[in-house]
Amino acid sequence: xxxxxxxxxxxxxxxxxxxxxxxxxxxxxxxxxxxxxxxxxxxxxxxxxxxxxxxxxxxxxxxxxxxxxxxxxxxxxxxxxxxxxxxxxxxxxxxxxxxxxxxxxxxxxxxxxxxxxxxxxxxxxxxxxxxxxxxxxxxxxxxxxxxxxxxxxxxxxxxxxxxxxxxxxxxxxxxxxxxxxxxxxxxxxxxxxxxxxxxxxxxxxxxxxxxxxxxxxxxxxxxxxxxxxxxxxxxxxxxxxxxxxxxxxxxxxxxxxxxxxxxxxxxxxxxxxxxxxxxxxxxxxxxxxxxxxxxxxxxxxxxxxxxxxxxxxxxxxxxxxxxxxxxxxxxxx
Numbered sequence: 001x002x003x004x005x006x007x008x009x010x011x012x013x014x015x016x017x018x019x020x021x022x023x024x025x026x027x028x029x030x031x032x033x034x035x036x037x038x039x040x041x042x043x044x045x046x047x048x049x050x051x052x053x054x055x056x057x058x059x060x061x062x063x064x065x066x067x068x069x070x071x072x073x074x075x076x077x078x079x080x081x082x083x084x085x086x087x088x089x090x091x092x093x094x095x096x097x098x099x100x101x102x103x104x105x106x107x108x109x110x111x112x113x114x115x116x117x118x119x120x121x122x123x124x125x126x127x128x129x130x131x132x133x134x135x136x137x138x139x140x141x142x143x144x145x146x147x148x149x150x151x152x153x154x155x156x157x158x159x160x161x162x163x164x165x166x167x168x169x170x171x172x173x174x175x176x177x178x179x180x181x182x183x184x185x186x187x188x189x190x191x192x193x194x195x196x197x198x199x200x201x202x203x204x205x206x207x208x209x210x211x212x213x214x215x216x217x218x219x220x221x222x223x224x225x226x227x228x229x230x231x232x233x234x235x236x237x238x239x240x241x242x243x244x245x246x247x248x249x250x251x252x253x254x255x256x257x258x259x260x261x262x263x264x265x266x267x268x269x270x271x272x273x274x275x276x277x278x279x280x281x282x283x284x285x286x287x288x289x290x291x292x293x294x295x296x297x298x299x300x301x302x303x304x305x306x307x308x309x310x311x312x313x314x315x316x317x318x319x320x321x322x323x324x325x326x327x328x329x330x331x332x333x
Contacts, residue, residue, distance in 0.1 A: 050189030053233025132163030191230030
């Protein structure tokens with residue numbers, strides 16, 4: 001909507017990962033170096049963790065663009081909240097192999113034959129597992145077992161595990177020792193600082209065709225950084241709304257005041273309306289401070305559900321008490 005108003009060729013702050021907008025912050029450059037190092041080792045696991053929206057998926061998609069298709073065959077798994085029995089089916093599907101009506105033994109044989117065929121053609125198979133924090137320990141073990149496919153001198157499959165910080169707890173648990181022995185590098189992708197946040201915003205604007213309209217005051221970048229915490233997806237969500245407001249109100253310059261107004265609008269959208277007649281004890285957490293993070297929406301929804309359950313329970317008690325009062329004999333004195 002605001003693209004033509006500001007003269008953008010494409011939307012600069014879309015939420016979906018797009019390697020065309022990859023920004024090499026210090027953290028992202030180091031993470032990319034770890035991934036490239038892992039590829040050069042031709043074996044084992046590389047683990048990259050980071051907060052929701054830190055840019056892990058964009059990082060990998062940027063890596064895919066740099067891969068030599070004639071030498072590396074890469075497949076990616078993004079749906080990881082599954083039973084361990086389905087792991088091999090998902091891996092087979094990711095590499096384009098048939099998996100329907102196949103038992104575990106058949107899938108293992110099919111995968112090994114495929115990996116060996118790749119090796120004979122001078123290619124390496126690379127499996128990228130996104131959202132690794134959702135993997136159960138048994139599922140992780142299934143993935144580790146795939147690394148046992150080897151020739152006399154090299155592995156037939158290499159695996160990258162990308163996940164949120166809690167995946168590190170899984171990795172460090174006592175029953176993950178065998179997997180840890182096969183991890184050749186790990187890296188945690190942290191948030192960007194204020195300077196990088198400004199450079200990130202300008203980079204995305206320029207990539208989209210920005211020619212200085214709209215302009216940003218220095219305090220606007222600071223307010224964006226303070227709200228988004230240096231997390232790319234949060235920055236995108238806020239800047240997208242900021243440009244939309246600017247288009248609607250025909251603004252060509254943004255300062256801290258305009259950014260703060262958009263933040264307040266976002267926070268109000270996720271506030272929970274208080275039910276008329278409900279007491280403070282009934283609504284519990286409804287009177288909390290507004291959300292400062294779009295990623296907390298699911299938490300707020302869960303709290304709302306708890307409040308609704310509490311109110312329903314209270315209503316049942318009132319109705320039950322009313323029925324009990326009606327059943328009492330009338331006092332005629």
